[in-house]
Amino acid sequence: MELQKALQALNNGQIDPIYVLQGPETYLINRFLTAIEGQYLQEDANAMNYMSFDMEEDSLADVMVEANTISFFNEPRLILMRQPAFLTGSQKKNAIKQDDASLLEYLDNPADDVVLVIVADYESLDGRKKIVKQLKKKATFVDTSVMAEPQVKDYMQRYVASEGVDMTREAMALFLKRTNYQLTQSIREMDKLILYVGDEKRINQRDVDLLVTPSLDDNIFHLTDHIMRQDSAAALRLYRELIAQKNQPIAILGLLQSNFHLYTQIIQLKKAGYDQGSMAETIGVHPYRIKMAGQSIHPYSPNLLMVGYMKLIELDFDIKQGKVDQHLGIEWFILDFCSGKAAS
Numbered sequence: 001m002e003l004q005k006a007l008q009a010l011n012n013g014q015i016d017p018i019y020v021l022q023g024p025e026t027y028l029i030n031r032f033l034t035a036i037e038g039q040y041l042q043e044d045a046n047a048m049n050y051m052s053f054d055m056e057e058d059s060l061a062d063v064m065v066e067a068n069t070i071s072f073f074n075e076p077r078l079i080l081m082r083q084p085a086f087l088t089g090s091q092k093k094n095a096i097k098q099d100d101a102s103l104l105e106y107l108d109n110p111a112d113d114v115v116l117v118i119v120a121d122y123e124s125l126d127g128r129k130k131i132v133k134q135l136k137k138k139a140t141f142v143d144t145s146v147m148a149e150p151q152v153k154d155y156m157q158r159y160v161a162s163e164g165v166d167m168t169r170e171a172m173a174l175f176l177k178r179t180n181y182q183l184t185q186s187i188r189e190m191d192k193l194i195l196y197v198g199d200e201k202r203i204n205q206r207d208v209d210l211l212v213t214p215s216l217d218d219n220i221f222h223l224t225d226h227i228m229r230q231d232s233a234a235a236l237r238l239y240r241e242l243i244a245q246k247n248q249p250i251a252i253l254g255l256l257q258s259n260f261h262l263y264t265q266i267i268q269l270k271k272a273g274y275d276q277g278s279m280a281e282t283i284g285v286h287p288y289r290i291k292m293a294g295q296s297i298h299p300y301s302p303n304l305l306m307v308g309y310m311k312l313i314e315l316d317f318d319i320k321q322g323k324v325d326q327h328l329g330i331e332w333f334i335l336d337f338c339s340g341k342a343a344s
Contacts, residue, residue, distance in 0.1 A: 003028050006142045010039045016140040017110035023145030024121045027184040032142055033080070033117070040076055040115055052080040056095040060086075064102040067114050074113050081118045087135075089126040100131040107138045123281065148277075148287060152181045156190060160203070163194050167203040174205055178212040181288040185215075216247060220255040221292050224263075227256075227308070228300050232338035239330060249326040253316055256330070259293070260309035266293050267302050308337060 009015075015036070021029050037045055049071070053063050063081060071077055085091040086098040110116065118135070123145065125132045135141075147155065153176060160167045167175075175193075179186040189212050193203050196211055219242060226235035242252055262285065269279045276294065280287040297305075315333055318324040324332075 018139040028144040224259045230338040257312040
């Protein structure tokens, strides 16, 4: 079910006993949780009627005992299950091993005074598992997955309009680029812009440029581009700007390494006939990152990308072994790679 339809149902007093929020978009998850708390608990949440369990530490059996416990005065209760990795194909090694028998039993006979919300903030669940199959039959699934670019743009335009604020087309384009079309970040930054313009009620490109700084990911894409084009002056200038902004060299190195790896993966998947959406799902990154990378890699040599990736791995190892100074290591890599010696 789309989030908007789920919210409308809540507003109409239609509250189901079990919900599964599937998808990692934090803003959408929080919107639903705020709405159901307001509708079901009537803004009277407390430690007795609103409980949250971390399924990497708490057992399903304990959650089900709580759900089946009769409350005083038939008070409605809202129970959240977070980090339900047992619904996916992978779990952390130190996470508690869950026995889903009690949850399967609960699905057949949910408590009348309890709403159970399973916050499955993952891209996908393991559809082969019996518990997932039964949840799809007996629970209400609400889509909280990452939105595609057109959806984010449409959502933000409506969000701005709902606040009574006018935003120029150029300002919106720059804004979405700066926030990488990520909804949760976009909402946070837009609230800041709306507060900044105040009674003026108009956001222009200058406002966005002033308040919404390019993300580190965005800058790393530009840095990768400068390096691959062997423009050492531009690459060093941007790298030093990032250091001046208090970014750690080892963090920059890790993102550079990730970018080179991403580019090599995209080239391989393109050859295999994958489209942008399939690549994002296969690699497990935001679709906007795939789009940005896809636009940049056309002039790049696949062999040179692989050479760069391997050299970054070596540099990371040498820095961690104390053989190379972290502040100079990346500059040496940039100069060496841009000189053309790296490919030899």
